[in-house]
Amino acid sequence: MIKRFWQWLVRLIQGIVPPFLKPKQHRRRQKPFSDADYYQLFRQLVIGVNQGWNREQILQHLGYQSSDRAFKVWLYNYGQQLRQLPEADHQFAWQLLQMSGAGCGELGEIAAEIGTDLLAKPAGKEEAYREDTGDADHGETAESDAAETWLDQGKQQLADQNFLGAIASFDEAIQHQPDYAEAWNNRGLALGKLGDYQRAIASYEKAIQLKPDYQLAWYNWGVAMDKLREKESAISPIESSPDIKGMRDIDVN
Numbered sequence: 001m002i003k004r005f006w007q008w009l010v011r012l013i014q015g016i017v018p019p020f021l022k023p024k025q026h027r028r029r030q031k032p033f034s035d036a037d038y039y040q041l042f043r044q045l046v047i048g049v050n051q052g053w054n055r056e057q058i059l060q061h062l063g064y065q066s067s068d069r070a071f072k073v074w075l076y077n078y079g080q081q082l083r084q085l086p087e088a089d090h091q092f093a094w095q096l097l098q099m100s101g102a103g104c105g106e107l108g109e110i111a112a113e114i115g116t117d118l119l120a121k122p123a124g125k126e127e128a129y130r131e132d133t134g135d136a137d138h139g140e141t142a143e144s145d146a147a148e149t150w151l152d153q154g155k156q157q158l159a160d161q162n163f164l165g166a167i168a169s170f171d172e173a174i175q176h177q178p179d180y181a182e183a184w185n186n187r188g189l190a191l192g193k194l195g196d197y198q199r200a201i202a203s204y205e206k207a208i209q210l211k212p213d214y215q216l217a218w219y220n221w222g223v224a225m226d227k228l229r230e231k232e233s234a235i236s237p238i239e240s241s242p243d244i245k246g247m248r249d250i251d252v253n
Helices: 002-016 035-050 055-067 069-083 090-097 106-119 125-133 140-159 163-176 181-193 197-210 215-239 242-248
Strands: none
Touching: 035 055, 035 069, 035 090, 035 106, 035 140, 069 106, 090 106, 140 163, 140 181, 163 181, 181 197, 181 215, 197 215
């Protein structure tokens, strides 16, 4: 009886308390994506799928956007824009077709429909020229785009302190574009965060070799050199110990 009376009293009080006195419930809101954010997310997805990503990798890349209705609406509108162009990039269209059945769900189906429609349009003049002449630079733009995407991913991983993942991404960027000085410089940053100053220095030197006026790479190189000297000076007294020297001469194989 007392319990029921207490519950009734609580409900009565809650009903008469002004709204501004009631405790606010804080909900964590996701920052809304802009068109540029969706474009970047989608381009990375296309590249990943065409490089053989499995469903787990796709879902990890998309995060909560895998079920984001606004993302699907953006992709549909993006496809409409591509369809209105007089010509199409057939290489990109084939990449879109690979999205179907790759584990992307409705996003993949929308992308595949866009790709099918684009293949029905005439190829762009530059693409047609490459096909007719057999130009050795065929796909150069796609490689450059892929390198930039991997670089951006590596930078984000670097900011998240996922240094091993960042190195892997920078390596992918370099694989697509070996003369990418910025990728070499950021690779050096990630290696330096792991304390691997020798390899970091080698990466900075490669960046400088590709771009001699790359001031940031020069600065990072100098910092890494100082760190390496500090590390070696700290190790030297220990290595001078006879016991340590004897251990280094042991063949562990």
